[in-house]
Amino acid sequence: MLDLSKRSFWNFTLKDILIIISSVAIPIALAIYTAIGSQQQKQQAEKKQKFDLEQSTQLRQQTLYDEFLNNIYKLDKDGYLNDTKNPWAFANAYYRAAHRQWDTIRKADVIQFLKEKQLIGRNNCTNGCRTTKLDDIIRLNELNFDKVHLASETGVLNKLNLQCVSFDQVSMSNGEFSSVNLNGASFDGGRLDKVKFDGSSLLCASFNGVNLAGADFGNSNLTGAHFSNSDMTGVKITKDQMKQASFDNVIMSNGKKSEITSSTTTTSPITKPSTTTTSSSTTSIGQ
Numbered sequence: 065m066l067d068l069s070k071r072s073f074w075n076f077t078l079k080d081i082l083i084i085i086s087s088v089a090i091p092i093a094l095a096i097y098t099a100i101g102s103q104q105q106k107q108q109a110e111k112k113q114k115f116d117l118e119q120s121t122q123l124r125q126q127t128l129y130d131e132f133l134n135n136i137y138k139l140d141k142d143g144y145l146n147d148t149k150n151p152w153a154f155a156n157a158y159y160r161a162a163h164r165q166w167d168t169i170r171k172a173d174v175i176q177f178l179k180e181k182q183l184i185g186r187n188n189c190t191n192g193c194r195t196t197k198l199d200d201i202i203r204l205n206e207l208n209f210d211k212v213h214l215a216s217e218t219g220v221l222n223k224l225n226l227q228c229v230s231f232d233q234v235s236m237s238n239g240e241f242s243s244v245n246l247n248g249a250s251f252d253g254g255r256l257d258k259v260k261f262d263g264s265s266l267l268c269a270s271f272n273g274v275n276l277a278g279a280d281f282g283n284s285n286l287t288g289a290h291f292s293n294s295d296m297t298g299v300k301i302t303k304d305q306m307k308q309a310s311f312d313n314v315i316m317s318n319g320k321k322s323e324i325t326s327s328t329t330t331t332s333p334i335t336k337p338s339t340t341t342t343s344s345s346t347t348s349i350g351q
């Protein structure tokens with residue numbers, strides 16, 4: 065046995081020192097080892113939990129999506145999507161209930177499905193403007209599409225076809241359209257602040273009573289597009305685009321683009337879309 069009381073420090077043998085060191089060091093090493101081990105276990109558990117949560121969220125999204133397609137398929141088969149069934153209450157109820165729970169990726173996917181199935185954008189906009197007067201079967205109005213990104217899968221090669229779709233009264237803050245054909249589309253009464261239109265076609269598109277503050281029209285074609293009663297504060301629009309489009313009672317307090325002069329200012333940028341707008345002041349696009 066080691067008897068410290070009877071020896072001075074200098075009398076320690078190597079064996080004594082080793083005994084002292086190991087008796088202290090082993091528990092410390094063990095404690096550190098255990099601490100590291102449990103920390104790693106905790107991290108692993110957290111990682112797994114996060115992974116499980118992501119998986120179940122994805123699964124939930126997929127289930128909602130599949131169920132929606134299934135419901136629409138059944139309605140279609142049973143003739144509930146025929147024109148005689150206007151206002152298509154079942155289809156819209158299914159859509160709205162699911163829409164509220166979808167993430168932005170699903171919301172965009174579903175818009176493409178609805179267009180392909182001719183449930184939205186049913187009118188003929190082949191040459192830009194609407195030539196027919198059909199009601200959309202699914203109504204997008206008053207829904208939230210903030211941050212939704214609608215893009216052509218092939219980029220500039222083929223535009224995503226969303227011709228003639230009515231995005232009326234929707235919220236689409238920070239939304240993005242990349243290489244999308246939006247000929248004859250309408251965004252009346254919507255909230256489209258900071259929305260981006262990139263490489264898109266907006267022939268004959270209608271923006272009446274829209275909040276377009278900070279919107280960016282990129283290099284999109286605005287031939288025949290009509291902007292009225294809208295807040296276009298800080299909007300990014302080129303001189304060429306301004307020549308393509310027509311403006312009626314819009315706020316455009318963007319230093320650079322002040323060549324657009326409006327004789328009257330809007331009272332309220334977000335107004336109900338009105339087709340009987342008295343076009344007392346057509347903005348002139350100066351040089």
Ligand SMILES: *[C@@H]1O[C@H](CO)[C@@H](O)[C@H](O)[C@H]1NC(C)=O
Nearest residue numbers: 140141142143144146147148
């Ligand atoms: C409604 O749809 C069903 C199923 O496709 C079809 O058999 C029926 O003829 C349609 N009715 C009308 C009035 O279009």
Ligand SMILES: *[C@@H]1O[C@H](CO)[C@@H](O)[C@H](O)[C@H]1NC(C)=O
Nearest residue numbers: 187188189190191194195196
């Ligand atoms: C759409 O309108 C164009 C021109 O107005 C016409 O040539 C075309 O046949 C129409 N398409 C359909 C599917 O009605």
Ligand SMILES: *[C@@H]1O[C@H](CO)[C@@H](O)[C@H](O)[C@H]1NC(C)=O
Nearest residue numbers: 192265267284285286287304
């Ligand atoms: C915009 O579209 C119109 C109609 O298709 C076309 O005539 C015009 O050349 C286009 N403008 C640009 C800049 O691509």
